[in-house]
Structures are given as C-alpha cells and as structure tokens.
C-alpha cells in the first residue's frame with residue numbers, strides 16, 4: 057500500500073516535469089526567435105547578420121537530436137551556448153520545437 061502511494065507520487069512528479077519541458081514553443085520564442093526567426097528560417101536582421109542556419113536546411117534536418125542539443129548547450133560559432141541559461145530539459149524541448157518548424 058505504502059509502495060503504491062510512493063509510485064503515485066513519483067508518477068505525479070514525472071508528469072509535472074514533462075508538462076514543464078513541453079513548453080518548447082515558449083522557450084523558443086523567448087530565447088531563440090531573435091536570431092532564428094519565429095518560423096525558424098533565420099530571416100531576422102540578427103539571424104542574417106550572424107548567418108544563423110535555417111532549420112529547414114537539410115544539414116539540420118538530417119542532424120541527430122543529440123547533435124543539435126549539444127550545439128545549443130555548448131554553442132557553435134556565433135550561436136551562443138545555453139549551458140547554465142536553460143536546463144537540459146528546456147534545451148531538449150526547444151530542439152523538439154525546432155523539429156516542428158522544419159516541416
């Protein structure tokens with residue numbers, strides 16, 4: 057009985073965590089759209105100036121999630137590192153959102 061309660065509490069915490077990490081669109085709009093544009097095509101002045109990539113670019117479409125997560129975490133050329141600024145779950149959610157923009 058006690059064990060079931062514990063399991064239920066763990067499940068609730070897990071579900072709450074997923075719900076938070078689900079805010080990929082909000083994170084993207086707040087932290088990424090400035091350079092990458094609301095549509096992910098990097099057509100903003102900052103995106104053009106820094107030569108940000110379009111998320112429809114075949115290289116990005118083909119890249120593994122882990123590679124994109126690493127680029128966001130550690131930065132890449134003029135792309136700023138988000139390590140410490142966003143949690144790993146938030147970075148993962150933002151990359152998940154990028155995938156929806158590539159379609």
Ligand code: HEC
Pocket residue numbers: 083084087088089090091092102106107108109116119123124125127128132133134135136138142150151154
């Ligand atoms: C200050 C502008 C700027 C911001 C803000 C920014 N990026 Fe970028 N991003 C870039 C630039 C420039 C590149 C191109 C880097 C390169 O390959 O030279 C890039 C590249 C990328 C790539 C492709 C990496 C690869 O492997 O080719 C991904 C994915 C990415 N950004 C995701 C994000 C996410 C997610 C956020 C928000 C959390 C974000 N970016 C915020 C400028 C920015």
